[in-house]
Amino acid sequence: MSIIEIARRAGVSTATVSRVVNNNYSVRPETRKKVEGVIAEMGYRANFLGRNLRTAQSRLLLTMVPDFGNPFYAEIVRGIDGVARAEGYHLLLCDTSSGVGADRTYFDLLRNRMADGAICLDPATIQQELSQETGELCWIACCEFDPAGAVPFVGIDNTRAAFDAVSYLVQRGRRSIAFLNSDPRFLYSQQRHEGYLNALHVAGLTPPAGGMVTTPGLTYDHGREAIADILATGLRPDAVFAVSDTLAIGAMQGLRNAGLSVPSDVSVMGFDNIQLCTMVQPELTTVAQPMHQLGETAAKLLLQRIRNPDAAIEGIVLDHKLHIRGSA
Amino acid sequence: MSIIEIARRAGVSTATVSRVVNNNYSVRPETRKKVEGVIAEMGYRANFLGRNLRTAQSRLLLTMVPDFGNPFYAEIVRGIDGVARAEGYHLLLCDTSSGVGADRTYFDLLRNRMADGAICLDPATIQQELSQETGELCWIACCEFDPAGAVPFVGIDNTRAAFDAVSYLVQRGRRSIAFLNSDPRFLYSQQRHEGYLNALHVAGLTPPAGGMVTTPGLTYDHGREAIADILATGLRPDAVFAVSDTLAIGAMQGLRNAGLSVPSDVSVMGFDNIQLCTMVQPELTTVAQPMHQLGETAAKLLLQRIRNPDAAIEGIVLDHKLHIRGSA
DNA sequence: TTGAAAGCGCTAACAT
DNA sequence: ATGTTAGCGCTTTCAA
Numbered sequence: 001m002s003i004i005e006i007a008r009r010a011g012v013s014t015a016t017v018s019r020v021v022n023n024n025y026s027v028r029p030e031t032r033k034k035v036e037g038v039i040a041e042m043g044y045r046a047n048f049l050g051r052n053l054r055t056a057q058s059r060l061l062l063t064m065v066p067d068f069g070n071p072f073y074a075e076i077v078r079g080i081d082g083v084a085r086a087e088g089y090h091l092l093l094c095d096t097s098s099g100v101g102a103d104r105t106y107f108d109l110l111r112n113r114m115a116d117g118a119i120c121l122d123p124a125t126i127q128q129e130l131s132q133e134t135g136e137l138c139w140i141a142c143c144e145f146d147p148a149g150a151v152p153f154v155g156i157d158n159t160r161a162a163f164d165a166v167s168y169l170v171q172r173g174r175r176s177i178a179f180l181n182s183d184p185r186f187l188y189s190q191q192r193h194e195g196y197l198n199a200l201h202v203a204g205l206t207p208p209a210g211g212m213v214t215t216p217g218l219t220y221d222h223g224r225e226a227i228a229d230i231l232a233t234g235l236r237p238d239a240v241f242a243v244s245d246t247l248a249i250g251a252m253q254g255l256r257n258a259g260l261s262v263p264s265d266v267s268v269m270g271f272d273n274i275q276l277c278t279m280v281q282p283e284l285t286t287v288a289q290p291m292h293q294l295g296e297t298a299a300k301l302l303l304q305r306i307r308n309p310d311a312a313i314e315g316i317v318l319d320h321k322l323h324i325r326g327s328a
Numbered sequence: 329m330s331i332i333e334i335a336r337r338a339g340v341s342t343a344t345v346s347r348v349v350n351n352n353y354s355v356r357p358e359t360r361k362k363v364e365g366v367i368a369e370m371g372y373r374a375n376f377l378g379r380n381l382r383t384a385q386s387r388l389l390l391t392m393v394p395d396f397g398n399p400f401y402a403e404i405v406r407g408i409d410g411v412a413r414a415e416g417y418h419l420l421l422c423d424t425s426s427g428v429g430a431d432r433t434y435f436d437l438l439r440n441r442m443a444d445g446a447i448c449l450d451p452a453t454i455q456q457e458l459s460q461e462t463g464e465l466c467w468i469a470c471c472e473f474d475p476a477g478a479v480p481f482v483g484i485d486n487t488r489a490a491f492d493a494v495s496y497l498v499q500r501g502r503r504s505i506a507f508l509n510s511d512p513r514f515l516y517s518q519q520r521h522e523g524y525l526n527a528l529h530v531a532g533l534t535p536p537a538g539g540m541v542t543t544p545g546l547t548y549d550h551g552r553e554a555i556a557d558i559l560a561t562g563l564r565p566d567a568v569f570a571v572s573d574t575l576a577i578g579a580m581q582g583l584r585n586a587g588l589s590v591p592s593d594v595s596v597m598g599f600d601n602i603q604l605c606t607m608v609q610p611e612l613t614t615v616a617q618p619m620h621q622l623g624e625t626a627a628k629l630l631l632q633r634i635r636n637p638d639a640a641i642e643g644i645v646l647d648h649k650l651h652i653r654g655s656a
Numbered sequence: 657t658t659g660a661a662a663g664c665g666c667t668a669a670c671a672t
Numbered sequence: 673a674t675g676t677t678a679g680c681g682c683t684t685t686c687a688a
Contacts, residue, residue, distance in 0.1 A: 002665055013675045018667060025668095028673060045439040049381040050665025053680050058377065060420070069406060074397045081423050090437070092388070093421040095409050109418070111373040113681095220607045253607045275397075279548045279581045281609050330681055341659045346683055356657060378681025381664050441665095659688080664681105671676075 001044060010038040021046050060092045061302060062115035064106050064122050067097040070218055070246060071274040072291060073121060079295020080119060087303055096122050110137055117302045123185040127151060138305055142298040144187050152305060152313040154297045156289055158188045161320040162195025165269050165287045166241055168322060170203040174239035174267055178211035180226050180247050182218055192243050210235045215247060223250025231258050238266060239328065245270035249280055267328035282326030290318050329372060338366040349374050388420045389630060390443035392434050392450050395425040398546050398574060399602040400619060401449060407623020408447060415631055424450050438465055445630045451513040455479060466633055470626040472515050480633060480641040482625045484617055486516045489648040490523025493597050493615045494569055496650060498531040502567035502595055506539035508554050508575050510546055520571050538563045543575060551578020559586050566594060567656065573598035577608055595656035610654030618646050
């Protein structure tokens, strides 16, 4: 049953039905009532497929996350979702962790007009590949971004955040600070690495030999295994800085398994400030990212860009903040 | 740039271009090559809005979750996503926690043909409201379902699972077993409540006065607060059964805060078996749900139903399993 | 193997 | 205030 059927039954034109449905044009109250009556009676619902083609928009926002099993990303997505829904958009959510293959990227969903815009939380490397097309494609980088690139972004200053975190450990008297990093394809990974080295350098320290490891992912188990690897080399650091809370929480478990106690033997510092931080024992000291705000800002920026594609959009850097708790 | 432009440049009809793009009909190799050349040269991408209208499908699967900040739901969604993508579908994800208002349900996205089908993880109450329309609407209930209803479902036997969990606590000598439940609108909440009572009954026990609480959500903090409430009544249970691991983990933290130790003072039993269970101290004993499989099965069922709407589909009950660890 | 043409359901410009 | 009508971009029947 289409709009034609409704128009026929109500004795009006399809245009009038359309006006009633979208209640934007002036329609005589009686006419409106009559049409609404037929619509209710028939249980008619506008077919968005037709509307979308006609208006050339899908009202869908493509959101690409590396892994929404990670509470950090989950919280950002919730931020995006809130803004999107308030503006009448919905989320086309893609978990990029499983990998889609080189020939077929999720950006195709944008090119194919399946989405009106996209928010990408994926590694900057992928993004750089695509930034050429940036003028045509409507998207925002979130968390992973190139400050010098052409793509509008929102994120934090990862280098400084890591610097602050490690400086704190140093200030607390720690001298052998291990570093649990993730995939170096991630820009945040490179930047936090840099911040870590900077802070050590300023303090006249160097990374302990074998104390810098790279994990293939951000699960708790990756953190646990990373610590096991470090300890297996014989190294006994007095602090660990992890680029993710999930990694840090896994690391704490790994340290416990090895009979080491946190923070007396080893301080542990995480990154993100997920809810879980205050649920583990000891509570996790971490660098907070404003996750919800990150998502909201990304969505607002994107919507802005969708509505006014030509306006220049500034990149936005939000503040990080150290949360001192029991683990360091 | 549309298919017409490509057809013109390649000197063929739009039908031929369409055939090339969908490479389903026989097209002469030279013709194909020529068309593909133009497509590549022009960077043409089919507009899915047009295709969707014509084929009357969106290739989108609506997924409604109460809260994908909860790792339990996140894992299910990943299961759904994997199957969906393998079949050329994508996820239209809606977080229902924020509430959409009575007049406008997410099912409308289905009625409006924005999605080809839906998987609903939302409370059964909402679902029952809608099950009348079930013949017309194409959707699957996941986790939350009415075994006697008309809606195809996949889930576990919550009553038995809770029964098994509590029976285990009893068998370990626990006599005063508190129950941390969530919103009773959830069917699982009612069923696990029933299983809890059954197990106590069989053991000749009764719920300790003030030992059954209901939380407004499933965050860690809800668990922590629930325990605080119980302890505030003066009750000192020797075990706690929570309907969610997140609740249980929060409860453990609450017990610690109150100076109680797990499991010597109080045993704690969770539900779901999220990854985090082995990262807390002590590790959490819990009833495992096959989360990934739950999601995969739901997606397969839905796809099946989309392709063959008339075939009867059986409800599927998957197995639960007790995981004994340190907390109980 | 290819082309012509209809039409999916809707909106919006234009006419009345 | 309402109707007429073109057309969004695509697929698909039918004909050649």
